[in-house]
Amino acid sequence: MAGDRLLATVLRAYQNAPNPTETDKIFGTTTSLLTSLNNPLNLSLLTSHFLTARAIWQSPDGLRTCLRIISIYNTASIHVRKNELENATLLPGRPPVGSGVHSEDWARAIAKGTDDRSSRWQHVLVLTGILMGMEGDDRRSLSRSLRSTLEQAVVTAANLALQESVRTGPLERGAVILALTFAFPLLHESAKQILDGNLLLPAIVEAMLGEEGLQHGDFISPIANDVVPGSIIKWQPDSPSVARIQKLESRPLAQNMGPLSRLASFAVQQAMDPNIVLQAHEALLGFTAALLNKWTHCPLSAIDLTVESAALSPEVLLGPWPVLWQLFKKILYAVAATIQAIVGRSLLDPYLRNDAIAATTAARTLHILRNLSFISTRQGASSFQVYTFTYLTSLDIITRYPDACVSFLRDTQPPSPQASNVVPPPVIQALALFYLNIAEHLPLSLPTRACEDLIVTPATAYLAPSTSWLASPANTPPSSLTLELFEAAHSAILSSLSCPQHSTLAASLIPFYVDALLSSFPSRISPRQFRLAFRTVMQISSPPFPLSASHPDLAEALLETLRFRAVEGASTDPLPPSEQAAASSEDPASEQSALVLALVDALPHVPLHAVEEWLTRAAETMNAIEDPRLRDGVRRRFWDVLVNGEMDVERAAIGVAWWGTAGGREMVLHGYPRPEERNGGGEFLMSGALAPGQEREGSRL
Structure with missing residues (x-):
């Protein structure tokens, strides 16, 4: 009788005006009754009145109230199942724990309480709570048929609630979505397909x-x-x-x-x-x-x-x-x-994949990611698989449509960093970084004029010495994106240079780019990045790229510029240790040794007629390094280039001959000068022969 009186009391309380203090008591009492009432009819009655209670639904606290409904039935379900398991082990004659109602009977009684007096979206809350409490966390409280029925009831109620657009507002639709976020992992695939x-x-x-x-x-x-x-x-x-x-x-x-x-x-x-x-x-x-x-x-x-x-x-x-x-x-x-x-x-x-829609969808996706770049560029926030897939797939799609590429770049082109000496705010820097990273992937899809205007010009602005804010003033820490912007600009230019259809653009751009590269090293670019960039430029300047035919002397001119810097102007002091340098090279490096390494890296791309000459010059430049540790690192790289297959067949044959008969072995391993300098003339002599001017005047025997 105590339970019946409490039920009558709470049913009267449901009809009272909303009162935050009383509402908490009502929720607590309802939870208690759900686990203690032993008559299934009373359980149905309680649920039916609970879902129409004026004290709760006249002024609900948004989705918090909906969450509490789910929580109440989830908690009650867990207790009912727990009591059922305990009762199964009780000795004969002992009173049952809780109401004594079995889990399946209890679930059916509650489901009957979701009747026409209440709304479908409220039914979703109750049914979700039951499903979570009975079957969540690997609990198996219901038979397979009843669980399937309950899952379908959740889905059907959700569909009907969303169809009732006249009776449901944002809060009610939000309640359905909230319930489904909890129920969805518990639904069988067949039930999900009904949604x-x-x-x-x-x-x-x-x-x-x-x-x-x-x-x-x-x-x-x-x-x-x-x-x-x-x-x-x-x-x-x-x-x-x-x-x-x-x-x-x-x-x-x-x-x-x-x-x-x-x-x-x-x-x-x-x-x-x-x-x-x-x-x-x-x-x-x-x-x-x-x-x-x-x-x-x-x-x-x-x-x-x-x-x-x-x-x-x-x-x-x-x-x-x-x-x-x-x-x-x-x-x-x-x-x-x-x-x-x-x-x-x-x-x-x-x-969605037809040409009229695909380009728009990809561009719209990239715009969304661009709008979020102020978040994604912060401390590697974009380094998760979902973001990477979305970004790269959208790029793959948009590159099939040149007009869409041009349109996207025009719509998102950042202001030139040379327009002001004031450091742009982080948001603008993030947008510029996103632009440059996108631009790196698009040169193949653009005509040369568009590539120059939309990629090369914006990127070179970040490499020019006049972009003073990129070189942070004394006592001022650089922006967190300074290095990334600089690297992205390099990547965008190298990507443009690497496209054969832009060879006319490359001819005028390479000298400026190499000058910017040399002026940026080692203060703004690491040895690894410098070597990679210079090697790429050398590859572009050599056959089979079209630029090598129109400018056959460009590759050697670049090599001579690099060699002159290594011999005449480079510092021999070891570079200060930094996280980036440590991550990019196993050996210590100086400015000079890094330049020589770049020269050695470029040997596989030297024009065929000049391979032997530049093998010799590279060896001489290597021997000019005074520090034995740094010189040994370059020597290992030199040997690696000769033997690891980086050179093609013709260049490798020249390298073998140079190593064996042209003095290459002695120059690389022992630091000897050129044979003609070592012998005092330009002709090769047999081992042990006398050089000119050293003949014996006569026998003393």
Whole structure:
């Protein structure tokens, strides 16, 4: 009787006006009754009235209330199953633990309580709670048939709720999506296939970006009102903007962005109408564009990673700052996971992969990633498989369409860094880095004029000495992206030079590029990068590239420039150890030895008629290195080039002859001068022969 009186009391409490204090008691009492009532009819009655209770649903606390409904039935299910297992081991005559209702009877009774008096979206919450409690965490509380029935009930209720667009608003659709994020991993594949992707995908995007999700990025704008500028920027942890971010982070959907993005990926594949997928893609593009715009106008966006500790107060560094960036990374992962599914579908769907749609989809994806570049460029945030697949696949698609490549580069071209000596804010640098990284992949798809205007010109601006902000002033730490920008500019130019159809462009560009390369080493480029860049330029200048036919002397001119720098102007002091240098070379290096190594690396690309001459010059330049350790490293590389197959057959034959009969062995291994210098003339002599002028005057015997 005590249970019946408590049931009557809680049913009356359901009809009271909303009261936060009483609401918590109602939830607690309901949970207790769900595990203690022993009459299935009362369980159905309790659930039916619970889903229509004025005290709860007249003013719900957003999706938090929906999450509590799921939690109540999840908790009750776990206890019912636990009590059932304990009762199975009780000795005869002992009173049962809990209500004594079996799990299957209890689940059926609760399901009957989801009747026509309540809405379909509320049914999804209850049924999800039952499924989680009975079958979650590898619990097997229900028979196979009942579990299958329960799974289909969840899916059917979700579809019907999403179809009732007149009766359901954003909150109700968000509740369905929230429930499915919990139920989806427990659904069998056959049940998942019943989900209506055409209804599910728009609801997911709405929930992800809406007020119960990421709030369309509106949490950024209030930050400007709470930031106190100065030599040390202050942002009080108890300010309204921080409270809003913390409240957003605590919302159920924001806490479940991972499961939500996986559900979104499924919905993309499940949607029968490809236009629904394109609409979701467009919505994500609009969201990321708004996010980028709002962050650009936020004063905190001007703080570079390298100066955070000096520019921000300790309270900010330990409080809202990491919370904000954690939220940004969560946005990046969720958006990347969703558009990855869209890109993947565009490879298979006949509608999305046709020429009229594929280029637009790829460009739109790259625009989305560009809008998020201020996040992805921060401390390697983009180094996860989903992002990499989405980025590279979109590049592969767009390179098939030259007009789309030109259009994308024109739309995203960053301002020239030479326009101002002021260091651009990190957001602009991130956009420029993304542009250069994209440009590296597109020269083959562009006409020469477009390649020059959209790739070479922007990239050379980051290599020119006049770009003063790239060379950070004294006592000023370089930007966190300075090195990456410089390397990306080099890669973009080398990519353009490597395209045979741009040989006319290469002829005028190579001298400038090599000059920029030499002026940048070793202060702004590592030995490994310098050697790779110079070797690439040498390869472009040699057969079979067209440039070697129109400018046959260019390759030797480049080699002579490098040799002269190594002999006359290079420092012989070991380069200071750095993380990059240590990672790129096993041997210590000086500026001189690195230049000589670059000269040796270029030997496989020397014009055929000059191979023997440059083998000799390279050996002489190597012997000019005074430090034995550095010289030994170059000697090992020299031998490696000769024997490891880097040279083609003809050059290898010349190398063998040079090594055996032209004095190459003695020059490389023992540091001897040229044979003609060693013998005092230009002719070769047999071993032991007397050089001219050294004949014996006569026998003394």
